[in-house]
Amino acid sequence: NAGVTQTPKFQVLKTGQSMTLQCAQDMNHEYMSWYRQDPGMGLRLIHYSVGAGITDQGEVPNGYNVSRSTTEDFPLRLLSAAPSQTSVYFCASSYEGTGPYEQYFGPGTRLTVT
């Protein structure tokens, strides 16, 4: 299993541009989440999904959009990038088997918005 994969690893955007961060998992996990990590702030939840077709907002959802059409994929869309969205983005998945909260994290995407 590849686990949780994220693409791209690095991305530079100009203010106002849009883009999609890709996340995929091959473990058949029902739960998937997106977090952002900023210095001194820990990780904060952006959006999450408890199954295909079901998504909800986390702590910092503004400026981001998600959808979950398949169990495997959970893309994160930046609608109009802003410098405040410069961050490292982590996708995670989890499942009921070992306790639903144990997150399997992807390697992250480092995004810079200029």
Place this chain on the structure above:
Amino acid sequence: AQSVTQPDIHITVSEGASLELRCNYSYGATPYLFWYVQSPGQGLQLLLKYFSGDTLVQGIKGFEAEFKRSQSSFNLRKPSVHWSDAAEYFCAVGEGGYSTLTFGKGTMLLVSP
């Protein structure tokens, strides 16, 4: 809403000395508690977790943590720190019913020779 507090932003420990990183949480029910470690430029690695049962849990790399309900704490310990333990450590608590985590702001561990 639940919260996680890691009171120490930075900690410096001499190599070979013992380590304790503090974590306090605010959550009404029995929490699901985690410690993750992140080396510079890397992703997050799970060190250990507590769901129920024995309040002293063992993890990887010689780490352990003790759940103390009366103090709402889940402190991470290691008897002898190695230079390779220098990293940032995050405590996290599971959020009821939604399979997501609330993280503390992290503690950066520096190891001096």
